[in-house]
Amino acid sequence: MALDGANDGMVQLLTPEGQLVEHPDFSYQVDDAEAREWLRQMVLGRRFDIEGTALQRQGEIGLWPPLLGQEASQVGAAAAVHPKDMVFPTYREHAIALSLGVEPAEMLSLWRGTRVGDWDSEVRRFGLYTMVIGAQTLHATGYAMGLQLDGMVGNPEPDRNAAVLAFHGDGASSQGDVNEAYVFAASYSAPVVFFCQNNQWAISEPITRQSKIPLYQRARGFGFPGIRVDGNDVFAVKAVTEWAMERARQGQGPAFIEAFTYRMGAHTTSDDPSKYRLAAETEHWKLKDPIERVIAFLRRRNAVDDGFFTQLDQEADDFGAAVRDACKQLTEPDMSEIFDMVYAEQTPWLNQQAEEYASYAESFDVESGSHS
Amino acid sequence: MTTMTLGKALNSGLRRALDADPKVLLCGEDIGKLGGVFRITEGLQKDFGEHRVIDSPLAESGIIGTSIGMALRGYRPVIEIQFDGFVFPGFDQIVTQLAKFHFRSHGRSRMPVVIRIPFGGGIGAIEHHSESPEAYFSHTPGLKVVACSTAQDAYWMIQQAIASDDPVIFLEPKRRYHEKSEVDTERVPMALHQAAVRRHGSDITLLTYGPMVKTCLEAATIAAEEGTSIEVVDLRTLSPMDMVTIFESVRRTKRAVVVHEAQRSFAVGAELSARLTEELFYVMESPVLRVTAYDTPYPMSRVESEYLPSVDRILGTVDDSLAY
Ligand SMILES: Cc1ncc(C[n+]2csc(CCOP(=O)(O)OP(=O)(O)O)c2C)c(N)n1
Numbered sequence: 093m094a095l096d097g098a099n100d101g102m103v104q105l106l107t108p109e110g111q112l113v114e115h116p117d118f119s120y121q122v123d124d125a126e127a128r129e130w131l132r133q134m135v136l137g138r139r140f141d142i143e144g145t146a147l148q149r150q151g152e153i154g155l156w157p158p159l160l161g162q163e164a165s166q167v168g169a170a171a172a173v174h175p176k177d178m179v180f181p182t183y184r185e186h187a188i189a190l191s192l193g194v195e196p197a198e199m200l201s202l203w204r205g206t207r208v209g210d211w212d213s214e215v216r217r218f219g220l221y222t223m224v225i226g227a228q229t230l231h232a233t234g235y236a237m238g239l240q241l242d243g244m245v246g247n248p249e250p251d252r253n254a255a256v257l258a259f260h261g262d263g264a265s266s267q268g269d270v271n272e273a274y275v276f277a278a279s280y281s282a283p284v285v286f287f288c289q290n291n292q293w294a295i296s297e298p299i300t301r302q303s304k305i306p307l308y309q310r311a312r313g314f315g316f317p318g319i320r321v322d323g324n325d326v327f328a329v330k331a332v333t334e335w336a337m338e339r340a341r342q343g344q345g346p347a348f349i350e351a352f353t354y355r356m357g358a359h360t361t362s363d364d365p366s367k368y369r370l371a372a373e374t375e376h377w378k379l380k381d382p383i384e385r386v387i388a389f390l391r392r393r394n395a396v397d398d399g400f401f402t403q404l405d406q407e408a409d410d411f412g413a414a415v416r417d418a419c420k421q422l423t424e425p426d427m428s429e430i431f432d433m434v435y436a437e438q439t440p441w442l443n444q445q446a447e448e449y450a451s452y453a454e455s456f457d458v459e460s461g462s463h464s
Numbered sequence: 465m466t467t468m469t470l471g472k473a474l475n476s477g478l479r480r481a482l483d484a485d486p487k488v489l490l491c492g493e494d495i496g497k498l499g500g501v502f503r504i505t506e507g508l509q510k511d512f513g514e515h516r517v518i519d520s521p522l523a524e525s526g527i528i529g530t531s532i533g534m535a536l537r538g539y540r541p542v543i544e545i546q547f548d549g550f551v552f553p554g555f556d557q558i559v560t561q562l563a564k565f566h567f568r569s570h571g572r573s574r575m576p577v578v579i580r581i582p583f584g585g586g587i588g589a590i591e592h593h594s595e596s597p598e599a600y601f602s603h604t605p606g607l608k609v610v611a612c613s614t615a616q617d618a619y620w621m622i623q624q625a626i627a628s629d630d631p632v633i634f635l636e637p638k639r640r641y642h643e644k645s646e647v648d649t650e651r652v653p654m655a656l657h658q659a660a661v662r663r664h665g666s667d668i669t670l671l672t673y674g675p676m677v678k679t680c681l682e683a684a685t686i687a688a689e690e691g692t693s694i695e696v697v698d699l700r701t702l703s704p705m706d707m708v709t710i711f712e713s714v715r716r717t718k719r720a721v722v723v724h725e726a727q728r729s730f731a732v733g734a735e736l737s738a739r740l741t742e743e744l745f746y747v748m749e750s751p752v753l754r755v756t757a758y759d760t761p762y763p764m765s766r767v768e769s770e771y772l773p774s775v776d777r778i779l780g781t782v783d784d785s786l787a788y
Pocket residue numbers: 182184223224225260261262263264265291293294295355359493522524546550553
């Protein structure tokens with residue numbers, strides 16, 4: 093069975109051609125300044141991603157999972173996140189990370205292998221990247237339960253409330269952890285929104301390997317609403333995510349968003365998609381580009397001129413250069429750090445190993461004058 | 465004799481097992497069209513079909529649990545876990561179900577399931593991609609645990625593991641996938657649960673397995689130039705361990721150093737140390753020493769070469785043992 097996003101009640105507010113469309117439940121209150129800002133964030137997100145891939149090719153980082161094609165899903169979602177909310181990402185959420193203020197260097201250090209988790213997630217409101225598929229959905233649900241216990245849900249004053257946005261992929265929807273997260277979230281009416289970027293692929297496996305029905309329809313069986321949104325339409329993603337997050341903040345429980353999008357690039361820089369998918373499919377999705385449609389929209393409204401694009405290009409170039417610099421300037425880790433990272437309270441046994449390592453490293457320095 | 469990479473040898477061994485027995489099935493994430501992220505199953509789906517080389521949903525507990533069911537129907541599932549760090553969502557099914565089925569059924573149910581795990585570090589990977597989880601499995605009664613280190617072993621051991629009526633955790637040294645060596649595809653070289661003396665020596669025995677075999681052989685070559693004769697024993701099988709070969713070697717050299725990538729505590733080295741002490745206490749001239757990773761999570765890749773046992777650390781520990 094084909095899961096074609098055009099059917100299945102997918103929420104779309106901006107067509108690939110950049111035309112606004114009516115939807116009975118959701119709408120976009122046109123605000124040119126806001127649309128320009130989202131365009132900017134998508135352009136910078138894409139630029140960051142291109143730099144990431146290039147840095148891997150140049151051997152500056154070990155691996156990079158490209159987000160190409162998923163800019164609208166992430167920037168649209170970021171626009172619905174309030175300062176007290178919390179986001180739990182997978183490993184591909186570079187654009188929302190940037191939008192929430194995570195520094196490029198903080199992200200690159202993981203992929204360069206100089207740090208394991210670099211940003212302060214409480215400050216950034218953005219959890220650490222999680223490589224083990226689906227694990228973060230349970231953490232997100234527990235965090236939401238904590239917000240609930242702290243009385244941060246359902247208050248009459250909106251800014252006392254908060255909710256959690258939990259990212260996962262289409263492949264992840266098969267994991268036990270993810271399904272358990274749905275059960276817990278439903279059972280406690282936890283203020284968590286599951287944001288599934290259905291980019292159609294889990295490495296080489298198409299979505300049909302994971303699900304015989306559209307993913308958003310699964311939510312109903314768990315007891316909360318599921319909705320499919322055009323993940324390449326930043327207006328629709330923003331509107332739907334805002335709706336779901338606001339419901340959660342008000343105490344109406346979890347929701348599931350299926351952002352219907354496409355992974356335009358390889359799974360990671362180690363992957364070769366030509367082994368398992370047709371170039372024609374990628375070509376087809378190119379026509380639905382998330383950035384082009386906003387440009388078309390703004391141009392049609394005369395809300396941008398050439399000067400705007402010259403400036404945006406310049407900003408992206410400067411940003412790209414800054415990203416490359418930041419990567420190359422990441423400090424090399426010192427092996428001795430790792431012994432202090434394991435426990436809140438150091439153990440004598442590990443301390444002994446730290447000392448053993450230190451004297452080993454020192455003897456080596458003395459013998460050969462260097463070690464690396 | 466033909467020369468093959470370790471990865472290609474696994475591929476050929478799997479192919480031969482699929483050919484030999486229609487009950488053999490491969491299951492795992494991305495093992496079909498893609499041939500697995502390490503290409504170990506490359507071409508097998510094309511030749512044996514989607515029903516025998518099965519791309520599974522992204523769920524390790526599901527993969528292992530359903531393999532148990534298939535084993536109950538007489539199939540012989542061979543599972544690929546994509547990376548060592550991703551076996552844990554399936555840990556419950558392995559430890560509480562797969563390992564115990566034979567016992568729980570008073571021996572009526574056999575579990576000829578093989579779980580292939582690319583393991584170990586040294587490839588510059590991000591977190592969860594460089595783990596050495598063998599102690600968890602070796603600690604679990606009901607599981608057999610083996611680790612190959614050469615193309616020859618990869619080719620034969622995978623077939624022997626598949627032929628085993630017990631569940632086998634099959635550890636593949638991923639950083640050695642691309643290393644070539646000779647494979648004799650005609651003659652079964654040795655039994656699955658046997659250790660191999662890779663280099664004969666008389667002063668001290670290095671006990672190791674998987675990716676560290678090569679590192680130990682390098683250390684032995686350097687030591688030989690300095691007049692120290694190191695024997696290198698490739699354990700090959702961690703559970704059961706081939707104590708005959710191990711005791712025979714250490715009885716001769718009177719000294720043993722265990723080398724593994726896994727963290728030090730409660731690991732294979734600890735078990736070997738205990739068994740050697742129990743059996744050869746009066747024979748040995750020095751305590752069993754260990755060269756292992758430190759007891760921290762696997763660190764950021766930029767320090768992994770210092771975290772993992774190196775030729776230098778091995779030779780330093782050999783000196784410590786000899787000076788004892
Ligand atoms: C528990 C676990 N199993 C396997 C993997 C290997 N792996 C990494 S990404 C991936 C596919 C994920 O697909 P999806 O959830 O759709 O996310 P996407 O990569 O498309 O963003 C797999 C199988 C893993 N990281 N964790």
